[in-house]
Amino acid sequence: MNEDRIWTAALIVIGDEILSGRTQDKNISQVALWLNLQGIRLAEVRVVPDVEAAIVAAVNELRARNDYLFTTGGIGPTHDDITVDAIAAALGRPVIVHPKAKAVLEGYYATRGGLTEARLRMARVPEGAELIENRMSGAPGIRIGNVIIMAGVPHIAGLMLEALSGKLEGGRPLISRTLGCWVAESEVADMLGATEAAHPGCQIGSYPFFRDGTVGANFVIRSTDEARLDACADDLAARLREAGHDVFAGGI
Amino acid sequence: MNEDRIWTAALIVIGDEILSGRTQDKNISQVALWLNLQGIRLAEVRVVPDVEAAIVAAVNELRARNDYLFTTGGIGPTHDDITVDAIAAALGRPVIVHPKAKAVLEGYYATRGGLTEARLRMARVPEGAELIENRMSGAPGIRIGNVIIMAGVPHIAGLMLEALSGKLEGGRPLISRTLGCWVAESEVADMLGATEAAHPGCQIGSYPFFRDGTVGANFVIRSTDEARLDACADDLAARLREAGHDVFAGGI
Incomplete structure (x- = not known):
């Protein structure tokens, strides 16, 4: 292994709430600091709206030229949460319900009104994906190829990073x-x-x-x-x- | 004029300090909120490193498909401040010393040790540019074509936005x-x-x-x-x- 190889990652922050100014992003610095510890350099960031074409274009450009691509935002249960579908489209894969994610959500919502159709959306992943644990809300992050899909709420994204710590190959920390x-x-x-x-x-x-x-x-x-x-x-x-x-x- | 036309802007945040996680960006939300009031929608944001090729590529892609392109960061006096040179390169224009910017800086530094070669860097602009006032530090922002170049320090960027308020054509506010x-x-x-x-x-x-x-x-x-x-x-x-x-x- 070449010790001097520089490992890079890109981050796509997905969400109209960032572009409208309503929400001050906190994930860029959080992801950057965590990546430094993994020996991976955050090379570029994009903020894109909740629009499938915009997400697909950014995903395909950035995953091709970086070792890893992270996304934050758009994986909740509501109509404006389109990240999973957009990334599946970018990868040319169908969306499936992940059995383990469904089981986790069933457990989580057992005492909270049950697993409705909307909540089941949070178990949907691009085919072939692995889950990233999230002990806070039940809804998992998703890893597929070199793409890592995380929540937009900063403390939940932080828990997902924690679950990934030490699991990605990197170089020497900056x-x-x-x-x-x-x-x-x-x-x-x-x-x-x-x-x-x-x-x-x-x-x-x-x-x-x-x-x-x-x-x-x-x-x-x-x-x-x-x-x-x-x-x-x-x-x-x-x-x-x-x-x-x-x-x-x-x-x- | 078509009242329903949507005016858009892009923002490029320039700086290793954002990508390293050292500095939490505050300009995205500040620019977004200001744009809403001007009737202009922030359509996309990129964070790029202090690397000329990265800045040039982002500038040329985003200025072509948006009504306005804003940048923050990299216009100070030090060796890592390469925004003006990179944008001039993107626009295919030479960099000149703007006489009015030089005069403003001479006044500002008269009682602060004089206008050194390094400080004179802050008077450099792409040929044909107009200045955007900055009563805080003397160093002006720059407007050339549809590109608006601002400081990275949030309160100075804020003063530059203030100086631009009501001066950009937009549509109906969101x-x-x-x-x-x-x-x-x-x-x-x-x-x-x-x-x-x-x-x-x-x-x-x-x-x-x-x-x-x-x-x-x-x-x-x-x-x-x-x-x-x-x-x-x-x-x-x-x-x-x-x-x-x-x-x-x-x-x-």
Whole structure:
């Protein structure tokens, strides 16, 4: 195995509620942080409406050029939940009722009014899919090929990620160190560029902020190689101090 | 003018900090809510890394099929700020220093250490661009053709949107009404679908939640036509009450 291979994932956030501004997405950062730990890099994200053609186009483009494709949203019991049908269409597979998912839902709804036709929708999967456990609401996530279909409600998506932890093949995790500084990033822009150029395999991101009337910035150094990361971060800290700035490890 | 024409916009969120999970995006919902008021619908969003080829591809695809394309992020003074160059490349235009932007930055930095080479980067625009005012930090947003380039820091992007308010041609604003109910959405799924089908021009979204150990849902009815919106919302409220549920106007 090539240790330097970079594993990538894409994420499709499905839902009119994100595009209308009603709901602030929380899944992008949640999925990104979880992927870092699996040694997989989130390479691109799309937010698409509850429209089958839009979902199909995004699914087929992104699953082809990434190791994994995650989706969030649209797997509930209501008429606007069309993710399973759209992904089945994208994969050219029929939709079936998964026997185990049906059994889980029967158990869950036994004391909650029974498994109605609408609730049974949540047991539908593209043929050939595996389930991803969800101890919260009974309705499972779905894994088929390199496509992983999750709930839109962030804490349920989080439980599904938890159930997948350590189960996807990845590379070396992306690690980072953050240095904070009460300085305008524009004052040290050349220094940041020169430091990054001197440390192959590392990226330096600069994230300015305004607080208590003062400007500052956090500099995030990222790498998959711990020794390189430390060398780059130490070099940047030394250069910042040499220029007369206090440096706060871990960021401000 | 066709009153029923739907005006659309796309948004590209540019930045490794979103894809790494370090930063929780706040611009998608901010841009979406602002667009609703302008009578423009946010049709799709992409999050792309600080990589020129990725930005160019997304810009050219999305500006061609939407009335407007917004971008956030990557217009600061540091080496990882490549948005202007990437968009100029996408448009096939050279990058120039905008005289007015340079003058604004000179004024802003007069008492802040002067306009260095790095800071002058923030005056660079694709040839032919207009500026979008930013009274907070001096660095302007940029408008060229149907592409609108904004800062990534949410409150600065917000100021740029404010400066653009009422200046973009749009259609009728998308309006919405929300009805809240302490009911499992799966219990009323058929009712929601039937109500939506009975009211052309309206969409009903169902957004479940768990609170204090109880399930509930907010049903959001959206339309560009106020009379149709009211008829649909009133009909849904009546059906929910008939089924024995209390309905909370405005949502729970």
